[in-house]
Amino acid sequence: MEILDLQLVHALYVDGRASFRRIAAVLGVSEQTVARRYRRLRETGAVRVVGRLDPRFLGHAEEWVLRVRCAPSATLAVATALAERSDTYRIQLASGGTEIGCHIQTSDQRARDALLLDKLPATRQVTSVEAHQVLRLFRGGPDGWHTPIASLSPGQVAELAPPPPEAEPLDLDEGDRPLLDELARDGRANHAALAASTGWHESTVRRRIDRLRTSGTLYFGVDFDEHLLGWSSHTLLWISVSPAALGAAGAALARCPQIAYAAATTGPTNLLATALCADAGALYEFITGQVGLLPGVQTVQTAPVLRVVKRAAAFP
Numbered sequence: 001m002e003i004l005d006l007q008l009v010h011a012l013y014v015d016g017r018a019s020f021r022r023i024a025a026v027l028g029v030s031e032q033t034v035a036r037r038y039r040r041l042r043e044t045g046a047v048r049v050v051g052r053l054d055p056r057f058l059g060h061a062e063e064w065v066l067r068v069r070c071a072p073s074a075t076l077a078v079a080t081a082l083a084e085r086s087d088t089y090r091i092q093l094a095s096g097g098t099e100i101g102c103h104i105q106t107s108d109q110r111a112r113d114a115l116l117l118d119k120l121p122a123t124r125q126v127t128s129v130e131a132h133q134v135l136r137l138f139r140g141g142p143d144g145w146h147t148p149i150a151s152l153s154p155g156q157v158a159e160l161a162p163p164p165p166e167a168e169p170l171d172l173d174e175g176d177r178p179l180l181d182e183l184a185r186d187g188r189a190n191h192a193a194l195a196a197s198t199g200w201h202e203s204t205v206r207r208r209i210d211r212l213r214t215s216g217t218l219y220f221g222v223d224f225d226e227h228l229l230g231w232s233s234h235t236l237l238w239i240s241v242s243p244a245a246l247g248a249a250g251a252a253l254a255r256c257p258q259i260a261y262a263a264a265t266t267g268p269t270n271l272l273a274t275a276l277c278a279d280a281g282a283l284y285e286f287i288t289g290q291v292g293l294l295p296g297v298q299t300v301q302t303a304p305v306l307r308v309v310k311r312a313a314a315f316p
Contacts, residue, residue, distance in 0.1 A: 004029065006151040008037055009047055009224065014152070014160040016049040016187045016220025017209075026159050048223040051183030054141070054216055063134040064112070065265060065272060068100040074125030075100060076309075083310040087111065091310040094236055094303040101236055101303070132265035132272065136247075139254035140261035140274075150257060165216030172217070179208060180218070187220045223311040231276040233283045237291065238269040238301040245296025246270060252294055258286050269301060
């Protein structure tokens with residue numbers, strides 16, 4: 001991928017709704033060039049901007065990570081069924097197709113319990129289910145726009161960065177749902193399209209998005225195809241760390257450019273990460289040269305990802 005494309009992706013991580021004109025000014029190219037490059041990346045499935053809600057502002061919303069083991073012949077069907085749920089994301093087939101990694105975010109405890117206690121255990125091809133609650137996010141959420149695609153200078157990042165949220169909770173109502181659904185599908189949808197889907201005036205749409213963002217309730221992330229962006233090794237790392245060193249290990253891991261996601265969790269392994277490397281050799285060097293040297297690390301389980309069934313967006 002050309003350097004300009006990587007710079008554009010990095011710019012979208014900084015501010016997913018930054019105008020093409022603003023991005024073009026920072027990159028030193030024409031607005032038409034930026035728009036054309038983005039359309040090509042979007043149409044090929046390399047990149048998609050998505051609007052997401054910060055669970056810290058949603059009262060009782062919790063994030064869980066499921067580790068589901070299945071008979072290989074049933075893994076894709078089970079993963080596809082999970083992807084149809086609106087509360088799931090980051091669904092991946094790993095470990096030679098015998099394991100599913102799945103994130104779930106919900107404030108509906110009954111729906112969560114029905115999935116964990118009834119539906120999955122009752123599926124004949126499912127051999128085991130582990131549910132790990134996310135306790136602390138180190139990289140990959142609202143504050144995790146920083147990315148392995150580090151193609152902009154600190155000065156360029158500062159020019160693009162939106163104002164920090166005010167961190168004041170904002171109550172959502174049913175009128176917000178159509179807007180949020182559309183932004184979950186396409187975080188860069190223009191105000192005219194959003195007005196048509198919500199029935200609001202364009203100025204109302206603009207004000208509501210601004211209000212949701214400044215309150216910290218809404219943020220914009222980037223879904224990307226890691227293979228199209230140059231990483232052939234996409235691996236889940238299930239790491240066991242001594243409790244006293246967990247915070248230091250998680251923070252250090254999050255600073256590694258190979259890490260796209262890192263979180264402290266419950267369970268026998270208490271630090272989960274997603275590593276993106278150029279190839280198997282680079283993954284080996286990363287695990288032995290950096291992960292293994294983190295404070296308090298006791299064990300590291302690796303689960304190579306074969307296929308991504310659903311990314312960070314609310315819809316597959």
